[in-house]
Amino acid sequence: MATNEKDKQKNSNKPKKRIKILISGPFAAGKTQFIKTISEIEPLTTEKQTTAGKEKSVKSHTTVAMDFGKITIDDEHELYLFGTPGQSRFDFMWDILGKGALGIIILVDSTNPETFHEARQIINYFESRYPVPMVIGANKQDLPNAWPPEMIKAALNLDTEDIPVVPVVATDKESVKKALLTLLEQIYKEFG
Template sequence: MDYKTSDPYTGPRREDILPATAAAAVKVVIVGGFGVGKTTLVGSVSEIRPLTTEETMTQAGVGVDDIAGIEQKIETTVAMDFGRISINEQLVLYLFGTPGQERFWFLWDGLFEGALGAVVLLDTRRLEVSYEVVGILEERGVPFVVAVNAFPGAPVHPVSELRAAMDLPESVPIFTCDARDRASCRDALMTLMRYLYSLAHTTPEPQ
């Protein structure tokens, strides 16, 4: 479920220019374990040609990157993915996809800086690859929603079981998403925006 563009870069295109009506630009991070579909999501939903840093997997990753369950994967993100989507005429989201391998997690510091929130992609065939990802977001105080990427043949679990497995509070949205489908990816981003809005307008409990 990887997305890759092979078009040569020839400079910004007319459709790459930020709309003149845009009043706010928000940074959103697409995060998850190795091979969960982050590059695919960014490529599917971006209204501009996405920037990807995919490289062919080599022997250097043997014994280091856990490819159990994704043995067919031949390319991987080594820095970040970048895309953009206009939610409406005023609001634009800049999307930053993180590398999933633990050896590249040192890059996350810069990618998380200034991020309003995150979408965590989950692969139900390999739930364990996302446990530490969620822990890092919680430690850094980055609000997030969880999108279960609908891989063909992947086991389906009730939301309550996924919430318990990930040890997430009831307030964190968990939903199904197909990273190959633009409308589904846009819905995931809208769910994050609604969640962030609810957090901003929640009255703190009196001390």
């Protein structure tokens, strides 16, 4: 057996380093779809039928506990994606899911400025509890009434370059991949 093959076999027996990423944001921002689009496994979802009036008119199902997906980066690293519920009545899950996260993507529905205030509250919540790199995903950029990322950055009062705002289309694998790579770059800068 060649040395290179021995190294590969040795690495395949070694447990992979798991990088926990949190995907959060307001109700209907696209968190579940984001994970479904990129996960190499069938995502675990805890969606239930929406019962509340306003939410029910927006979408038929909502996450009540979490979404989970996985991506293998290389022989040594895996990304574990944990999606939080977007409705505030399930926000107790945010702390449970946030423990051990190395980075956070906050998705914002670029077509719905009514949710920007709530998105800012979610950003504040995670900034105060988890000092880890964060990226804002300006989702639904494929729709004609989507606000551009720079306008969303201003609307969210993000006056720092430490939190990039990137365009996202949660149904497009390349777009989701770019958002995750932006976060991984931030994580690498922070933790090396």
